[in-house]
Amino acid sequence: MAAVLPGSAETAAGVVASAGLRPRWWLRLLVLGALLLLVLWPRPAWGLSEMARGAQLFEQHCAGCHVNGGNILRRGKTLKLAALERYGRADPAVIATIAAAGVGQMGGYAAVLGDGGPEAVASWVWQQAQTGWPRG
Numbered sequence: 001m002a003a004v005l006p007g008s009a010e011t012a013a014g015v016v017a018s019a020g021l022r023p024r025w026w027l028r029l030l031v032l033g034a035l036l037l038l039v040l041w042p043r044p045a046w047g048l049s050e051m052a053r054g055a056q057l058f059e060q061h062c063a064g065c066h067v068n069g070g071n072i073l074r075r076g077k078t079l080k081l082a083a084l085e086r087y088g089r090a091d092p093a094v095i096a097t098i099a100a101a102g103v104g105q106m107g108g109y110a111a112v113l114g115d116g117g118p119e120a121v122a123s124w125v126w127q128q129a130q131t132g133w134p135r136g
Contacts, residue, residue: 050116054124057117061109062099069125069133073105081129090129096122 058066065072069079076083084090089098100118102108110118128134 050120051124051127053117054120054122057113057121058124061112062121065106069128077104079125079129080133084129092119092122092126095125099125 066079071078077087079095081090084095089095096118098106099113099121100108100110113121
């Protein structure tokens with residue numbers, strides 16, 4: 001019987017076998033951890049659906065003045081369906097244009113909303129207006 005030298009392949013295999021561990025158990029653990037991170041990690045705004053992104057952008061940049069579709073500066077100029085219809089703004093494209101360029105006292109938000117942001121906000125606002133701005 002040949003002698004087994006420390007550091008040899010036979011010694012490493014013997015240690016793994018004696019410990020009851022399969023080779024590459026750490027690789028399986030690493031892959032499992034990576035999969036869990038992918039599933040559980042919060043997604044950035046660009047990974048959200050258009051409605052979710054619109055809601056997030058509205059909350060960040062619009063809700064300060066338009067709480068629940070209202071308007072803290074000019075009561076009649078709300079985002080409620082009746083007001084949008086009254087002022088000829090009952091269209092997501094018109095709402096997106098206003099969100100981007102502004103109108104009256106309201107400045108434009110194209111720069112802070114980013115690419116596709118005005119459209120995402122407009123889609124979300126339009127959905128909320130059609131459902132009566134339900135409180136969440």
